[in-house]
Amino acid sequence: MSAKIVHPRLLLSASRLVSINRPSRIISSLTAHVSTRGLASVATADASPRVAAKPRIKTFEIYRWNPDTPQKKPEMVKYDLDLNQTGPMVLDALIRIKNEIDSTLTFRRSCREGICGSCAMNIDGVNTLACLCRISDESSGATKIYPLPHTYVVKDLIPDLTQFYKQYRSIKPYLQRKDPPTGKEVLQSIADRKKLDGLYECILCACCSTSCPSYWWNSAEYLGPAVLLQSYRWLADSRDQFKEERKQQLENEMSLYRCHTIMNCARTCPKGLNPGLAIAQIKKEMAFSG
Amino acid sequence: MPTTRKLTGLQRDVLSLYRACLRQARLKPVETRENFRQFARDEFRSHVDVDRKDFNTIEYLLRTGRRKLETYSSEGIRNIVR
Numbered sequence: 001m002s003a004k005i006v007h008p009r010l011l012l013s014a015s016r017l018v019s020i021n022r023p024s025r026i027i028s029s030l031t032a033h034v035s036t037r038g039l040a041s042v043a044t045a046d047a048s049p050r051v052a053a054k055p056r057i058k059t060f061e062i063y064r065w066n067p068d069t070p071q072k073k074p075e076m077v078k079y080d081l082d083l084n085q086t087g088p089m090v091l092d093a094l095i096r097i098k099n100e101i102d103s104t105l106t107f108r109r110s111c112r113e114g115i116c117g118s119c120a121m122n123i124d125g126v127n128t129l130a131c132l133c134r135i136s137d138e139s140s141g142a143t144k145i146y147p148l149p150h151t152y153v154v155k156d157l158i159p160d161l162t163q164f165y166k167q168y169r170s171i172k173p174y175l176q177r178k179d180p181p182t183g184k185e186v187l188q189s190i191a192d193r194k195k196l197d198g199l200y201e202c203i204l205c206a207c208c209s210t211s212c213p214s215y216w217w218n219s220a221e222y223l224g225p226a227v228l229l230q231s232y233r234w235l236a237d238s239r240d241q242f243k244e245e246r247k248q249q250l251e252n253e254m255s256l257y258r259c260h261t262i263m264n265c266a267r268t269c270p271k272g273l274n275p276g277l278a279i280a281q282i283k284k285e286m287a288f289s290g
Numbered sequence: 291m292p293t294t295r296k297l298t299g300l301q302r303d304v305l306s307l308y309r310a311c312l313r314q315a316r317l318k319p320v321e322t323r324e325n326f327r328q329f330a331r332d333e334f335r336s337h338v339d340v341d342r343k344d345f346n347t348i349e350y351l352l353r354t355g356r357r358k359l360e361t362y363s364s365e366g367i368r369n370i371v372r
Contacts, residue, residue, distance in 0.1 A: 067354075070347045071340060152353065 056083040058135060059142035060093060062105065064156050074153070076144070077102075083138055090145070091119055091130040094157075106156040114270060117205030121157050122146040127207035129270045148210040150219070164206050167223050171231045171249070176242040192238035199233035199278060201271055202226065208265035208275050214258045221254035225265035225275035228256060232278040235285065247286055256282060300348055307355050308334055314363050322369040326362070329370045333358075 057080050065074035079097045086096050091109055098105045108118040112131045119130040123145050126133075136143060151159035177186070209215050209224030223231070231250070234240050250256040256279070265275040297305070308330065315326035333355070340347050362370065 067350070070350050071344060073346075152350075 053084050056138045057081070058083050058093075058138040060097065061142045061144045062094075062097075062157070063146045064105070065153055066104075067155055078142065083135065086135070088134050089131050090123055090133045090135055090143070093135055094130060094145075106158060108158055115203060117203035120148055120159075120205040120207050120210075120270075122149055127211045127268045127270075129205060129207070132270055148206060150216040151206075151210055159206070159210070161206055163219060164204075164209060164224070164226070167227045168204065168230065171223070171227055171234070171246070172242075173230050173234060175234075175237070175240055176245075177239070178241045186239045188237075188239055195236045195238070196233060198273055199229060199236065202229055202233070202273055203271060204230075205270065207268050207270055208273075211264040211268040212259075213262060213264070214260055218254065218258050222258035223255050225259070225279065228259070228282060229273065229275040229278045232282050235282065247289070250282065250286065256286070259283075300345065303352055304334075304348070307352060307359070311355075311359055314359060317363075319368050325370050325372075329372065332372070 060079045060081065061076045062079060063074060064077045066072065079101050081093055081096060081101075086093050089112075091112060094105065094107055095109070098107075107121070107130070109131070110116040110118040114129050114132040117129065120127065121130055123130065123133050124136070124143055127148060130145075145157065147153050147157045148159040151161070154160050175186075204226060206226060208229075209226045212225055215222055215224040231246065235243060235246055240246075259276075259279045261276060261280070263276045266273075266277070269275065311330035312327060315323055315330065318326050337351055340351070361367075
């Protein structure tokens with residue numbers, strides 16, 4: 001494709017293109033803007049009154065359960081919100097509901113930008129982060145919000161992730177070396193660092209593990225896609241020297257081999273990672289060397 | 291506690307948790323032993339009205355009870371005050 005040489009004047013915006021040959025017009029229009037800007041704080045006579053936009057009411061059905069009254073069964077409670085006053089994401093809606101309608105609604109949240117993984121929950125059947133999930137249009141019916149599936153519930157939308165964290169700790173997610181420390185940085189080539197792309201970005205939100213049916217049925221022994229992704233992250237790290245021990249830890253029936261490539265994990269990851277692929281690569285490494 | 295009829299699995303779990311609490315109380319210093327025992331008794335008694343068939347609630351209470359027992363078993367905790 002040949003590069004086109006564009007005349008610099010054509011790069012100006014269309015509105016200014018008209019007055020290019022009449023510089024005086026530009027200056028006069030600029031001064032006009034300056035003069036009205038000075039009066040911006042005063043309501044001018046020609047300022048039209050704000051027309052109230054028609055309220056777009058959206059219903060949210062949210063799973064509620066209170067551990068202080070454990071005998072009362074969990075229930076779905078409906079909340080109505082005007083989408084015109086609410087931010088675009090489901091987390092904005094939850095915060096508004098908590099602030100304005102029902103302050104007993106309980107959920108985890110922190111960064112509001114999809115990097116901490118606190119607000120992981122099941123929205124309309126899909127495990128995502130509430131801060132990254134846009135509210136669907138008010139015409140598409142009520143949005144159903146549940147905590148992460150097949151987890152013990154601490155309260156309302158908060159799952160109990162202690163077992164998940166225990167499993168993460170069990171794979172020793174830190175660099176292990178046999179060489180004595182030299183005090184200098186452990187160097188890694190650019191190609192080796194590229195191998196970690198798609199693995200290190202995991203925020204441990206638990207969306208993938210709680211979407212895996214195999215993990216639902218065997219959560220005590222199967223490690224789950226999130227933990228196995230991190231396990232591969234340390235296996236693939238060229239700086240780590242305990243590769244054989246890490247592989248030996250997975251050499252049993254349950255920890256790794258309960259994965260049956262259901263691939264719900266890759267589908268639901270809110271960061272776009274692929275735990276299923278990482279698990280397949282672990283299986284390949286185990287097969288060719290183990 | 292039912293009559294001499296056979297205990298169900300769930301009832302046995304509840305009793306084993308109570309027994310574990312009392313055993314842990316025995317490992318605490320002598321002066322505060324009775325506090326731990328009384329705490330265990332109070333916690334179990336507060337939920338005496340839960341229906342025998344309400345498995346979800348009973349299992350939830352067992353889980354939280356076991357977690358509390360793990361926390362209070364640690365060496366550093368020498369007294370419990372209501």
